Every structure is written in C-alpha cells, then in structure tokens.
Amino acid sequence: MHHRSSPHWLIPCIIGLGAILMVLPFWFMLVFATHDEAHIFAVPPPLWFGDQLGENISQLLNRLPYFWHNLSNSFYIAIMTTGLNLLFCSLAGCAFALYQFKGKKWLFNLVLGTMLLPGFLNMIPNALMIAMFGWINEPKALYIPAACGAFGVFLMRQYIEQAVPYEVIEAARLDGCSEWGLYRYTCTEP
Structure with a gap:
C-alpha cells in the first residue's frame, strides 16, 4: 500500500x-x-x-486620571494571586505527594472534582463571603478567593511524584531532614 x-x-x-x-x-x-x-x-x-x-x-x-493607580492595582493583584497560588498549591501538592493519611485519595478526588464546577456557580457564595468578611472594595477580595486552585494542586502533586523518587524522600527523612526541608527540596529547588 x-x-x-x-x-x-x-x-x-x-x-x-x-x-x-x-x-x-x-x-x-x-x-x-x-x-x-x-x-x-x-x-x-x-x-x-x-x-x-x-x-x-x-x-x-x-x-482616565486614575490610570497609573489602576495599573499598579492590577500588578499588585496579579503578583499576590501568583505568589499565594505558588505557596498554597505547592504546599497542598507536597502534602498529597509525600504523606500517607486516611482519606488522602478521597480528598484529592474532591479537590479535582472542584474543577468540574463551572466558575459562575461560585460567584454568589464568593460575593456573600466577601461581604461577610467586610472585604467589599478591598483588593484582597480578588486575590484571596483565588489563592489556591485545584489545577495548581494537581500539577504540583504530579511534579513531585514524577520528579522526586520516593527513595530520595525516605533517605532524606532518615538523614534527619525536617519536613520544611523536604518541602524546600521538592518544591523550590529543581
């Protein structure tokens, strides 16, 4: 052929x-x-x-007399959202990858299940919580609800499980490495 x-x-x-x-x-x-x-x-x-x-x-x-103020607010919110996502997603991904605890699989599936919910489904509950916390017209009302996404947790867990052999983690624990040291080794150093 x-x-x-x-x-x-x-x-x-x-x-x-x-x-x-x-x-x-x-x-x-x-x-x-x-x-x-x-x-x-x-x-x-x-x-x-x-x-x-x-x-x-x-x-x-x-x-637009407030152009520079609005631009600086945009940068501030983008930097805070990115920083908080990096921190919390890496912590959660590290926990799901390195620790064995009861209900781990169920909890991880629940986190992944939140990706199936459409974004507009959370708008009213988010608005009610923001009002309840007194965050109306505050920048933190934009970056705190977006501080940890399920996709980021998934990516960090996958990265740690794939890139760092479990034997290396066990050897580090036997050598006296602290849990924060493990986090630093697995998430912040290539």
Whole structure:
C-alpha cells in the first residue's frame, strides 16, 4: 500500500500562517496606538506606525486620571494571586505527594472534582463571603478567593511524584531532614 505524503514545506507554511494570524491583533494594537481616530477607521486601515503616540497617551491620561493607580492595582493583584497560588498549591501538592493519611485519595478526588464546577456557580457564595468578611472594595477580595486552585494542586502533586523518587524522600527523612526541608527540596529547588 502506497500512501501519498504532503510536501515537506506544507506544514511549516500552515504553522507560519497560524503564527501570523495570532500576532496580527497585537501588531494592529501597536500600530493603532500611534494613529488618530480618523486614520484608525479608514479603509484600508494603516499597516505601519504613525506619529500620534504622544498625543494618544496624553489623551488617555486626561480621560482616565486614575490610570497609573489602576495599573499598579492590577500588578499588585496579579503578583499576590501568583505568589499565594505558588505557596498554597505547592504546599497542598507536597502534602498529597509525600504523606500517607486516611482519606488522602478521597480528598484529592474532591479537590479535582472542584474543577468540574463551572466558575459562575461560585460567584454568589464568593460575593456573600466577601461581604461577610467586610472585604467589599478591598483588593484582597480578588486575590484571596483565588489563592489556591485545584489545577495548581494537581500539577504540583504530579511534579513531585514524577520528579522526586520516593527513595530520595525516605533517605532524606532518615538523614534527619525536617519536613520544611523536604518541602524546600521538592518544591523550590529543581
């Protein structure tokens, strides 16, 4: 049986076309940031940079006086969410990978089961808890509920079980390594 293969140049061309289509919106965002409104809505649209970037930025800052405050809030919330996720997901993943306790499998399946729940199902309970804790209009209302995700716990558990042989963990315990030392070895050092 003789089957025909595609030319060797076809796959790279398809991937290249896909890459161009993915980058195109970002390109237009940068180009449009340097043009005035009349040029942006012209047909055909501009494909290269203009000379209105400074004026557009000053208009942005005049129309949105809290721009820098909002940007710093976004960075703060992103950094806190990422940091808390790294901490709590690695701690939970480490516990599921290194320790044997009653109900471990059931509890891990429960954690994984939360990934099956649609996100909007938690909106009202989260809003009620945020109001009950007095966190309305507080940044912590955004990053504390998102501090530990089931997918992160799953990934950390899988990483520790795959990357660190259990014999190494047992040898470290026999050599007197503390539990925090095991955590540091398995989660923070490659």
